[in-house]
Amino acid sequence: MRLLFLAALRAHTGNAVTAERVRGHLEAAGHCCVLRDASDFASPADVADLLEAQHFEGALALHLHRSGRLLQGHGVPFGVIFGGTDVNEDAGQEEKKEVMGRVLQEARFAVAFTDSMKETVLTQWPHAKGKIYVQSQGIATTPNAAFDWNSFLERAEIHQSTENLHVFLLVCGLRRVKDPVYLLDAFSEWHQEEPNVYMVIVGPEVDPAFTREVRARVERARGVRLLGEMPQGDLHAALRRCCALVNSSVSEGMSAAILEAMDLEVPVLARNIPGNAAVVTHGVTGLLFADPQEFVCLAKRLVRDPVLEKALVANGRDYVSRRHSWAVERDTYQHLVEKLEGHVEE
Structure with missing residues (x-):
């Protein structure tokens, strides 16, 4: 089957990584899957x-508003994958919510x-009941x-x-929704x-204006580095040598960095938001913080309590192996795409 896959492909964002992985799953099943950046198209007419x-027989969209709206009304069967901000943020804007509801009707x-x-989707768009499948992101680390750590x-x-160094790694593209400056003052x-604790922020410069703000803040913060x-x-490999993976996002669909840390047997310290709380059980698979002061308290506890660290690592690794299997994710998407061919009964 020849498929068009629309997604926000801004480099190194979670959506881009997810889209590439899903494309790989579909092409492994023999489909031709052409991945295009949704931002290249101004309207559904351009996609038409x-x-x-190019004689596409079906389509996929990652992010209900950004990509899904472009597939409406063409008569080509399509499916959608929620991105996170579409459900958590865009649904709060009435005009976008109405558009997304129409996309779901057609998908x-x-x-x-x-x-x-x-559950959040069904609260907003009850008519989508029966169409929504839950598939966690599949994780494979390399x-x-x-x-060279040194x-x-x-x-x-x-x-x-x-010997006595504790490095916390915050992995994110530099954009406001990731809020990389949230912990800077408290960490500083x-x-x-304790001069042996450091936080290193690693990620691409996604938003140039915001990157300048982050650089200015990091320069004033002691013990914080920006790479x-x-x-x-x-x-x-760097993550495996760190004390913990840190996530301070305002909103997440499902953080691949958190799941990768669990797979690599690294403790997770994440901001207590719905997307993070869905994969991190506080005190079991990781630690959730409500504010910067709680982050510091939990981080101190983590570096001083090897028993806690060992338990979090073991539970996190077990959780990922059970709930975020790359092979299961592949099977799910290969099966769902058959719905675009009409081979599978609803």
């Missing part, structure tokens, strides 16, 4: 021209990453065996003995008390 010119199926996301510390200008105060993007294998 593409559908006709053959819709995929939510969590049960809570599905740490680079040749990664070079990483040197690049981050951390000149400390590695902690570093002044650019890293190859995924190096990032996974």
Whole structure:
């Protein structure tokens, strides 16, 4: 089957990574899946021209508003995957909510990453009942065996003995929804008390104006470093050497970085928002904080309590292996796409 897949493909964002993985699943089943950036199209009319010119038989959209609205009214069967901000933020705007409701009416199926996301969707659009499937993101990590930890510390200008060093890694593209500056003041105060703790922010410069703000804030914060993007294998290898993965986002669909940390047996410290709470059980698979002061309290507890760290790591790894299987995700998407061919009964 020849499929058009529309997604927001801004480099190194969660949506882009998810889209590439799903495309791989579909192509492994023999489909031709053409992935295009939704931002390249101003209206459904632009997509109509593409559908006709390249003879697509079906389509997928990742993000109900940003991508899904472009597939309306073409007569080509399509499915949608919720991105996170569409449900958590866009649904609060009446005009966008109305558009997304129409997209759901036309879609053959819709995929939510969590049960809570599905419940939120059904609260907003009850007519979608029966169309929504829950499929967690599948995770596979690939740490680079040749990664040099000391070079990483040197690049981050951390000149400390590695024996008693505690590095917290915050992985995110630099945009406001990820809120990388949320913990800076509290962490800086902690570093002044204990100079062996550092936080390193790793990720691409997605929003240039916001990146300048972040750089200015980091320069004033003690014990905090800002690095650019890293190859995924190096990032996974660096994460394995860190004390914990930190997530301070305002909104998340499902954080791949959190799940990758669990898979790599690294503790997780995440802001207590619905998307994070859906995958992190506080005190079991990770630690959830409500504000910067609680973050510091929990981080201190983590570095001083090896029993807690061991339990979080074991539980997190078990959770990912049970609930975020890459192979199960592949089977789900390959099966759902058959609905676009009409091979599967609802």
